Amino acid sequence: TMKWAFVVCAMVALSECLIQVPLEKGKSARELLEEQGLWEEYRHKYPYNPMAKFDQRFVVANEPMTNDADLSYYGVISIGTPPQSFRVIFDTGSSNLWVPSIYCSSTACMNHDRYNPGKSSTYKYNGSPLDIRYGTGSMTGFLAYDTVTVGGLPVTNQIFGCSTTEAAFMQYMRADGILGLAYPRLSASGATPVFDNMMKEGKFNSVPAFLHSNSQQGSVVTFGGINPNHYYGPITWIPLSNELYWQITVDSVTVNGQVVACNGGCQAIVDTGTSLIVGPQSSISNINSRLGASSQNGDCVFPCQTFLNPPYLTSDSKSSPQSFPQSQYYGCRTGDSLWILGDVFIRQYYSIFNRAQNMVGLAKAR
Secondary structure (H helix, E strand, O other): OOEEEEEEEOOOOEEEEEEEEEEEEOOOHHHHHHHOOOHHHHHHHOOOOHHHHHOHHHOOOOOOOOOOOOOOEEEEEEEOOOOEEEEEEEEOOOOOEEEEEOOOOOHHHHOOOOEOHHHOOOOEEEEEEEEEEOOOOEEEEEEEEEEEEEOOEEEEEEEEEEEEEOOHHHHHOOOOEEEEOOOHHHOHHHOOOHHHHHHHOOOOOOOOEEEEEOOOOOEEEEEEEOOHHHEEEEEEEEEEEEEOOEEEEEOEEEEOOEEEEOOOOEEEEEOOOOOOEEOOHHHHHHHHHHHOOEEEOOEEEOOHHHHHOOEEEEEOOEEEEOOOOOOEEOOOOOOOOOEEEOHHHHOOEEEEEEOOOOEEEEEEEO
């Protein structure tokens, strides 16, 4: 069974009202390209650098993103009056909301839904430029204001990005845009994130909860509180080490009781906008060696029976087992000391992103 559950909270409490947005697991860009026999050409033309998203050089001026070909979960929001619908990735590794606009003629925009400000009576002009850097290429556009509705919950005068150009690889992505759930300091052009405006308006006590499974349907993001039906056992709370991303301190990574990585502690970002697991090359190589992994197209692949004795991630003196339910596992080749715990990790946990107390909570997902 493969499940992913996480929550972003303003308060650790179950709200009187839960607003739910169904999530769908569609085909990833990799799957679509493999079906067309184009994956080999694509991965060489648009090499994936997962660490580019967390390049500190981009924090102030731009919102860094990456061309992750394995992202496949998205939900539907609407913008404008009357509403215009868009499929977005709910991303804890970025802070801006952006969607394609009718002023974008890039190939990547033409096969996605595009926002038309002329058809919305609540649109307000801003015009400030927006530049979102990718591992290769970029998205450029402008900022605007309009009513953004998430799960039937309207957020008025929400600032968001409208793309005017998009990198070519975006044409293979199922989602139209991104809804970021990280901290305001990360937001490009000083745009207030949707999450923060929701809290300011006092519409609910906590934001959002996800329940992912490997099936196409059945996943959900819940605005309004922690849902005990989505997890079992205790919640392990880990304080943030950097209130920019959802960054925590990891004490060690062990296999069969032996420390194989992160000896003496390391920093990790829990990121729903990254599909796999990323770490320093030497550490990833050591884990792969212990697990008998083989390399395929730059990813590390191993048989499922390997995970009868999976690696364990230990943080804050409490053990959080990681069972690696998927066979794909990505090791960063840059040698960066930062780890990224993406979907492969998060699927196993009901993960709580608590803004009130600046902590990440982990509990086993049902």
